[in-house]
Amino acid sequence: MQLYNKLSAIERAALIDEAGKDRITISFYQYYKIENPKLFRNKLFLEWNPLDVLGRIYVSYEGINAQLSVPSENFYALKNQLDTISFLKDIRLNVAIEHNNKSFLKLKVKVRDKIVADGLQDETFDVTNKGVHLNAKEFNDMLANPDTICVDMRNHYESEIGHFEGAITPDVDTFRDSLDTIEEDLKDNKEDKNLLMYCTGGIRCEKASAYYKHKGFKNVFQLEGGIIEYTRQVNEEGVENKFIGKNFVFDHRRAEKITDDVLSNCHQCGKACDTHTNCANEGCHLLFIQCDACSEKMENTCSTDCQEVIQLSFEEQKELRKGKGNSNQIFKKGRSEVLKFKQ
Structure with missing residues (x-):
């Protein structure tokens, strides 16, 4: 079997x-x-x-x-x-x-221990006590409300290439980081503002909304189905689109184009670009934004050091990786001193 x-x-x-x-x-x-x-x-x-x-x-x-x-x-x-x-x-x-x-x-x-890594002790709050789900039109209406604070629950490398107009985009590496950062930044608005959240497909907001309600936020709302479902409703129901740029996805496509706006830049030369790549050096595998010209020049690597490594034989590269686990120190997402134009 x-x-x-x-x-x-x-x-x-x-x-x-x-x-x-x-x-x-x-x-x-x-x-x-x-x-x-x-x-x-x-x-x-x-x-x-x-x-x-x-x-x-x-x-x-x-x-x-x-x-x-x-x-x-x-x-x-x-x-x-x-x-x-x-x-x-x-x-x-x-x-x-x-x-x-x-x-x-x-x-x-x-x-896995969790379906989304959050670093939380789930017994401290009821994950089913979630925020109000909004469809695309309802989300747009709430977004236009002056008493609304809209927050992107994704990480920096996701929001960098696309986000909703006027949304707060925390400069964080993980979902867990965003929970604390947002709570601290919005601690004075727990009762008088609408907390409106969105993510890729809705799963992070599902837990985050319950977490923030547990933390004392009174008016918590989330985009049902995330950016993916929002875009479907925009395309099929004629709802006005408020998302600009690309939606980052976690598969080999890496992104879906929502609008033609290019919000980010090549991390190596600074040219307007929103195409993610993983460094071709398997011992690095850094996720970063790279334009076609830099991709050709650098052979899909993030640095001259990595470019030199990929010229070695498979066995030589394997030897260099020996003893280095696939930890967060290797698989960083868009943060490295070699990326001169990472904003």
Whole structure:
């Protein structure tokens, strides 16, 4: 009985090309007390693998967070399978704005302590006591209210390339950092202002809204379905769009274009640019913004040191990485002294 992916990303990419089938990228989440996450994880893998589902799925005692792609022809089979699970029946599926058949190359279903890393002790507050959900039009109306403070619950490398007009975009590296930063900055407005939050697909706001209510904020609101669902409603229902730039996504596409506005710059030369890349040196893998000219000149690396490393043989590069775990010290997101034009 196969419970784990056995193909490499390269082998899977070749199979996708060979199949020649269009794939749909979707995401969903649900907070729910799962008694046996490992058993549930195995059930999902066994049922999704035959449907050629690929993606990154986290399961924990607090629920599920899924980002995946599936062949278009298997979409309804997947939907029907989800409907057989009581707490996922009729779950809203956030369908990507821009599709890419290779948004995911493996099926990874992992058991985690949390479906979103937050560093919080969940027993200190009720995660189900969340804020008021708003659709796109309601969000726009609340955004226009002078008594509203709109906060981006994403990290700096996400909001850097796109955000809502007038939103506060905390310069933070993690979701946990943003919780404390926002509470401190808005501590004098817990009762007299509307706290309006948004994120990519809604999952971070789901927990953040409950956290802020626990911390004494009286009027807490969140964008239901996040930027992804907001954009769908803008496109399909004629709602005025208040988001500018790109929406960062956590798959091989890295971003979806919402408007043509370019809000950021190449971190190496300063030219207007909003394309993220990962440094080609596997021992660095830094996520940063790089224009086409710098990409060609630097061979997709973040520095001359990394450029020198990728000229070495595979074995030599492997030797250099020995003893260095894949920690946050290596996989930093857009923060490095070598990036001269990181704002």
